[in-house]
Amino acid sequence: MLDSLIPAFLRPESASVQAAKVDAIFVGLLLISSAIVLLVVGLVLTFAIRFRRGSPAKRGEMPSVVSREFEIGWTAATLFIFVFIFWWAASVEIAAFSPPNDAIEIHVVGKQWMWKTQGPSGTREINELHVPVGAPVRLLLTSQDVIHSFYVPAFRLKRNALPYQQTETWFQATKTGTYHLLCTEYCGIDHSRMLGRVIVMEPQDYAQWLTRQPERDGLAELGERLFSARGCSGCHNAGSKVHAPSLAGIWGQSVPLDGGRMANVDEAYIRDSILQPQRDVVAGYEPIMPSYEGKLSDGKIQALTAYIRHGTDRFDLIGSLNLAPAQNICAPGEPPQDGAANQTLRSPAMVPGAPAAGETPP
Amino acid sequence: MGNFLLPLMIGARNLAFPKLNLISWYLNMAGGLLTLAAVLAGGIDTGWTFYVPYSTVFSNTFVTLAVLGVFVSGFSTIATGVNFIATVHYLRVPGMTWFRLPLFVWSMYTTSLIFVLATPVLALTLVLVIAERSFNLSIFDPARGGDPILFQHLFWFYSHPAVYIMILPAMGVISEVITCYARRRIFGYSFMVYALVAIAVIGFFTWGHHMFTSGMSPFAALVFSFLSFIVAVPSAIKVFNWTATLYRGQIGFESSMLYALGFLGLFTMGGLTGLFLASVPIDVHVQDTYFVVAHFHYIMVDASVSAYFAGLHFWWPKVTGRMYPESWARFAALLMFFGFNLTFFPQFIAGYLGMPRRYYTYPPEFQVWNVLSSSGAAVLAVAYLMPLGYLTWSLFYGTRALNDPWNASGLEWRTTSPPPRENFFGNPEVLGSPYDYHPKSAAPAEDDRIAEQGALT
Known part of the structure; x- marks a missing residue:
């Protein structure tokens, strides 16, 4: 892949479906930007040396007529390149906006200064989140006090947790391991200590981990x-x-x-x-x-x-x-057993292309 | 710089409203003192963004005092903006048509438009914050039906254009300095003007790119993303035009020019990393990390401060009537360029690796980048202090400056150094276009005068 162009120690760990896509855009942009920087710096240095004061370089007549063509030329060129990058990034963003219907649902509550998470079967954790590898996970975030932001660099995932409002996002981990969970919206004195871990496990390990959790109400x-x-x-x-x-x-x-x-x-x-x-x-x-x-x-x-x-x-x-708690546990990596898979759990208004409220779905 | 140079460059005796200017100065001081009082009283713990509900409901520090200070100095900004706009409209000397204005004047004019249109929004927002804190109104507090995201929209509606307030005058300075030391007319004058206006106007509609992760609709995010890409186009045009201005010039490497050439590289870096942030998926990853910190410091510190020092060295003889030691100044310029990159480049890497902003303690893998950045800051400190030393020295012991030590083209060089009380003796008149360093079709001639000046110091 393109991102192997960046030496490993300069690359953040990449452990989700989203991370691979973001990295591809990043490297593409990096190549384009490097080319532009090299062009500008190269030209500035060349001109500065060649046309230094009193240098013997031939200067001749000033071609003042072409100025306009040059202007229009590089305006159009930069516009074209920038709109191309926009289109690329936007299409990736739109395509990955909605989580799959069978996503595991995790509720996240941020507060000064900790993260509380609650899985579909009622498993509660503080500053930790266990998820199975390969399964889409949908996060529903809110906050008990000020604005926080849920950031997992390895997943290229970030979403604000707002008080009295709910935001959502999703990810699908591709690699088992333990990853940083950070707060990235300044939330008070211990903002930089509002850290946690996301632990991505093999599905069978995750199932075992679930059974080891103390019995709790769903x-x-x-x-x-x-x-x-x-x-x-x-x-x-x-x-x-x-x-x-x-x-x-x-x-x-x-x-x-x-x-x-x-x-x-x-x-x-x-x-x-x-x-x-x-x-x-x-x-x-x-x-x-x-x-x-x-x-x-x-x-x-x-x-x-x-x-x-x-x-x-x-x-x-x-x-x-x-409800018995066991009935609601989604088997890791599989859709829930109770028919929810057939039905979208999201508000149709939030799904691009879905019928608006009041319309009959096709 | 605008207060001193703007009237000089258009041949005016003073700003249009000198008393308003004085009020503006008092307001600025009062605002500064209030903010300083807040700092001395115990400081604020909200960060400069004052995000609600943290700033309104949860912070027990001196937020109200600090916000009041910013509010008061906002009026100073508005008054100055009105003053500059009126001055440019009414006090141009005969012959100084709109398309003969030096680009620095254009840049101050467009900046003033932002002053006047954006600052009132900030002022009102801050009033609402004070009202919520002091009078227990519920505007942003979500517990009582308010909307904290509304604050962010209002705040960034000012604070994004505020970035352009810092970079547009810098662009103006660079246009003056590069033309003078390359002995060239500016390449594409009218495009440079349109680019300034375009940046000022489009810059008003990009504020949402600070909020991609706030839970805004993905389609709103894409609109802001698109506009953020578009606003980069005029900036790119300016960089290309400055580069083209060097072509076939007679380039001298005085300290101002070193700063200006450094600006070109630093601004290009800062501008291009802006494209990364305008791309929604990448922004979601690097938002509120050191990547953003590095990006806006490349623009607002590296580029703006470079331009500030370029201008300071360029107009120092005009302001003080003294020359400074050129070799010290060149050394400081090179050291500063090195310091800028050493301080802020590692932050791009740390941010991309996931180091969040506003952390006083961080996971160990970010250590090396933070150490590099800190050592760069030490280099910068030395580089910043050097001009303080030799410029102060020059005030007392520098050689007397000529009226036009750089053989530059602007009206400000057609008067004494420093200028008399009413700027000009007699009534100046403008006959030609700005940057008239060589006949339109001929190459610039070698100009020995600058070299002589360098020898004098």
């Missing part, structure tokens, strides 16, 4: 408990006397809102509905839900979201879902 199961403990079920359960929409089967669907708009049920919609329930009221219902702003932590909202999603995946009635 995220969705935690969500189920919250759903009744925090009073959601009092209104949103099927048998409730309060007039509130049922949440069974709504994940990924479009729901009509008051005022004729449509909303797509995804992480953002559920989060907004919990924190600002008056904003998007489902058509035919009264705006009676109180806001949970400040009453539910980010982690709890994530758990509730996971619960609502899994309720959909399993076509179970909400409230009667009885």
